[in-house]
Every structure is written in structure tokens, then in C-alpha cells.
Amino acid sequence: MPAVPVADGAGPSPAVSDDGAGRAPDRCSNRAPLRFADRLVGALLEAGADEEQAAWTAWTVVYFVLGLVQEEQAAPDRPDDRLTRAVDPAAHPAPHRVAAHSRPGAFEDRPAFGLDAILSRLPE
Amino acid sequence: MPAVPVADGAGPSPAVSDDGAGRAPDRCSNRAPLRFADRLVGALLEAGADEEQAAWTAWTVVYFVLGLVQEEQAAPDRPDDRLTRAVDPAAHPAPHRVAAHSRPGAFEDRPAFGLDAILSRLPE
Numbered sequence: 452m453p454a455v456p457v458a459d460g461a462g463p464s465p466a467v468s469d470d471g472a473g474r475a476p477d478r479c480s481n482r483a484p485l486r487f488a489d490r491l492v493g494a495l496l497e498a499g500a501d502e503e504q505a506a507w508t509a510w511t512v513v514y515f516v517l518g519l520v521q522e523e524q525a526a527p528d529r530p531d532d533r534l535t536r537a538v539d540p541a542a543h544p545a546p547h548r549v550a551a552h553s554r555p556g557a558f559e560d561r562p563a564f565g566l567d568a569i570l571s572r573l574p575e
Numbered sequence: 576m577p578a579v580p581v582a583d584g585a586g587p588s589p590a591v592s593d594d595g596a597g598r599a600p601d602r603c604s605n606r607a608p609l610r611f612a613d614r615l616v617g618a619l620l621e622a623g624a625d626e627e628q629a630a631w632t633a634w635t636v637v638y639f640v641l642g643l644v645q646e647e648q649a650a651p652d653r654p655d656d657r658l659t660r661a662v663d664p665a666a667h668p669a670p671h672r673v674a675a676h677s678r679p680g681a682f683e684d685r686p687a688f689g690l691d692a693i694l695s696r697l698p699e
Contacts, residue, residue, distance in 0.1 A: 485667050493669035505669070506676035510646075511639055511689040518638025543609050545617035545629070552630035565635040565693070572692045 499574035508569065515565045519558070526555035623698035632693065639689045643682070650679035 488509065495505040534554070540547040612633065619629040658678070664671040 482666075485661060485663075485670060489667040489669045491669075492673055496669055496672065502673040503676045506673040507681075507685055507688050508692070509673075510643070510685070511692060514642025514689075515635055515638050517642060519634070522634075537609060539609075542606075543613040545613045545615075545620055546609060548620065549616055549626040549630040549633075552627045557631075561631055561634070564631050565638075568632070568635060568693050568696045569689070570692075571695050 495573070498570075504573075508573070511569050512566065515569060516562065519562060519565065522555060523558045526558075531555070619697070622694075628697075632697070635693050636690065639693060640686065643686055643689065646679060647682045650682075655679070 491512065492505050492509050495508050496502075500508060535550060538546045538550060546553065615636065616629050616633050619632050620626075624632060659674060662670045662674060670677065
């Protein structure tokens with residue numbers, strides 16, 4: 452996977468400092484998502500993506516990350532074997548075969564796995 | 576991208592027929608998602624993924640598709656230029672540059688784009 456530099460052309464983030472005019476920091480306004488989009492899309496363009504690839508890759512990344520974060524936030528605090536019990540080895544042979552990797556968890560490794568895949572189509 | 580065959584080893588889907596015992600078809604029960612998971616994970620295994628790659632790729636595909644479907648279902652019926660107006664070319668140069676590809680739409684092409692990327696890491 453090519454390195455994806457994080458663009459820093461937008462200057463210091465106002466998300467961590469008040470703008471001095473008494474307005475709320477950027478994280479409390481609609482400008483924060485646009486500044487984040489500028490960093491993400493800018494990094495993809497710097498990595499060599501064309502405009503369509505940068506825009507569509509950004510959405511692919513966002514949807515993947517949102518889904519995984521929702522799963523992590525909803526993960527039970529205690530072991531939950533409902534999925535394991537629901538999988539019938541005869542009726543669902545594939546889920547049964549991969550069951551060890553289907554439980555909630557690996558929340559450090561799975562984002563890297565998905566992002567590596569999504570970003571692997573960027574120019575070398 | 577390698578071809579991803581759709582596994583058909585689970586026989587005819589009970590989602591389209593009653594099981595004869597008076598129970599609701601599979602699409603109305605918790606078994607339908609497991610049967611779908613069996614087809615998706617089975618296809619990834621048939622394509623050469625190992626167990627971890629099959630499980631984690633399946634989740635990556637599901638989160639991407641759910642996000643895109645939610646966007647499509649929420650897309651306004653009439654042109655909506657709020658995003659275009661919110662993007663400041665000076666403050667958000669990257670979103671401004673890719674604006675033509677960031678509007679809701681291309682719902683035929685973007686799923687293929689994202690799936691091609693996600694599945695490109697499968698064995699050749």
C-alpha cells in the first residue's frame with residue numbers, strides 16, 4: 452500500500468482552539484466535518500488519486516469506519532455466545548468455519564485490515 | 576479482481592418458500608442473515624481467502640454497503656446544493672476540487688468501485 456500523507460495545508464486545526472471571537476471551537480459547528488474531509492480527500496489526492504477516486508474512496512473509508520466503530524461501541528462487556536450458538540455447522544458451514552474470527556474484537560487490527568484493502572487501489 | 580463465485584451449496588433458499596411446518600419464511604426470522612452470511616463468506620473462501628480474511632472482508636463489505644444504501648435512501652428527490660455552498664474553496668481546497676464527484680448519485684457505479692477495492696486483496 453502506498454503511504455498516504457496527511458495533508459497539513461489547512462494550518463492548525465481550529466478544533467482545538469477558540470477563534471478568539473467568542474465562537475465555539477470548530478468541533479461544535481458544521482465546519483469540522485468539512486475540515487476533516489479536506490484532510491482526508493487531500494491525503495488521497497496527494498497519494499495520486501484522481502478526483503473521482505479521491506471522492507469515492509473517502510466515502511468508502513468513512514462508511515467502513517462508521518460501521519466498525521458502531522460495532523465496537525455496541526460490543527458487549529461480557530462474553531456473548533449467541534452468534535456461536537445460532538450458527539448451525541450443517542446449515543451455515545462458512546460462518547462456522549470462520550467463527551473464531553467473527554466475534555466482536557480485534558478492534559485494533561480490523562481497521563488496518565479494511566483500510567489496507569480499500570486503499571490498495573491507489574496508485575503505487 | 577478475481578471472480579467471486581456465489582456459493583450455492585446451501586440448496587434452495589427457504590426465504591422464498593414456507594418450510595411446510597407453518598413457520599414463517601426465512602426472511603422473517605433470524606436465520607436469513609445467517610444464510611446470507613453463509614453465501615457471502617462461502618464465496619470469499621471459495622475465492623481463496625483464509626478464514627480471518629474471509630470473516631473480516633465480509634464485515635468490510637457489509638459496512639460499506641450499509642453506508643452507501645443509507646446514503647442512497649436519504650438522497651433528496653430534488654437537487655440539493657447545500658454541500659456545494661458550504662465548501663469554501665480557500666478553506667476546503669480538496670473537497671472543492673472533487674465536488675463534481677461528491678454529490679449524492681452514481682449509485683450504480685460507486686458500489687462496484689468500493690467492492691472492487693475491498694476485494695482486490697483476495698488471492699489472484
